[in-house]
Amino acid sequence: AIVVPPINANNFELKQTLINLVQSNQFTGRQDPHNYLRFFNKVTSTFRHPEVPNTTVKLLLFPFSLEGEARIWLDKEPPRSILTWEDLVSKFINQVFPPSKTTYLRNEITNFLQKSNETFNEAWERFKDLLRQCPHHGFSELHQLDTFYNALNPNDQDALDSAAGGNFLDKIPRECLSIIESKSKVRYSRIRVTDVRANANAPLSSSSHSNSFDLQQIAAALEDKLDIRMNRFEKSLNEMKNSIVTPTAPLKAVTKVCVTCGSNHSYNQCLLTRGGNDFPVFHDNI
Structure with missing residues (x-):
């Protein structure tokens, strides 16, 4: 089914070690196809020939990377129906990642909501996992950030607005992403410290885990409110400073x-x- 372009290079051959490396981690149809393609691209990028394009190497190696149902699928494709690496990737994804699954994951992304017992860091990691599961979702960065922001609870939205010095979504996507990652890391480190302290002081009982989680939530909420108030205070102070007019020359006595x-x-x-x-x-x- 795969048509490999003519190779005019002298002394070109696929190394057996490269074939063995691909065959040691074959795709069966049950793994995440996007993760597997990333692995395959990483492996094939280690082999370079000045006169042979990397896409040609991929077309030669890809059949060795399949087994089971995935190999049966490729064998059943019509002869000479795959002419380029892009064709192969497109047909491979459509076979093992059907449109119905894409639609399902797109809906999961669009309808994403922060859970009632979910921290900011956990919500952000879960949202990124959904995006990774469907890299061909087609949503722009701005759309992704808008979806995540509007899925958060009011306290976390206020925390982002405070960190942005105003409306969070007024920032450009790169700045929004930087703010989110910064807040996520801070919140995660706070929760770890709170968890260690709670576990050190809490008695050993069946309710110790839930007590620790409650303490995490309370501490995170209080710290968020403190951050918001401090940022608002600093903003008001700066506005007050800017409103004071300094005289250009001293006034003379009458x-x-x-x-x-x-x-x-x-x-x-x-x-x-x-x-x-x-x-x-x-x-x-x-």
Whole structure:
């Protein structure tokens, strides 16, 4: 079924060690096909020939990688029906990963929701697992991030908004992903510390696991609220600082000048104004 392009290179041959490596981990039809293709691509990338494309090497090696139902499928394909590596991958995926399974996983991704007893880190890991199970889901990064954010509980949404300094989804996808990964790592490390402390202090009983989990949830929730309040306080403080206008020059003191004689006193204190007989003595300038 597979048509291998002509090979004009001299002294080209598939090493038996490479064939043995592929045959040591054959695809039977029960494994994840995408994981297997990643393994196969990694193995074949170790073999390079300057005059032979890597896709040709893959077409030659792929039949050795199948056994059982997967091998039967390839043998039943019409002669000369697979002309390129892309053709082979497409038919392989459609056979072992039918459209119905793709539809099911796409729906799981679209309808994803954080469980009531699920931490932020656990929800993020579960969401990524769904994406890995269906790498051809067709959802853009922005769509994936929007789906995950709207699937979270209000506390975790507030935590992301706080970390983003506003609406989380206003950030570009790369920044959103960085914030999520950062929050996930922090939350995971906090839970591990809380779990160790709870296990060290809790009595040995059948309820110790549930007590530990409750402590994890309470500690994580309190720390999230504290983070949110601190970020809001810092934001308000920065806004207050920005609203203060610094004068460009110091203000000069107001000097009293008499409109009658021009001396440094008020109009009411001037002797001329009050009709006195004492007149100021004027001198010539030096």
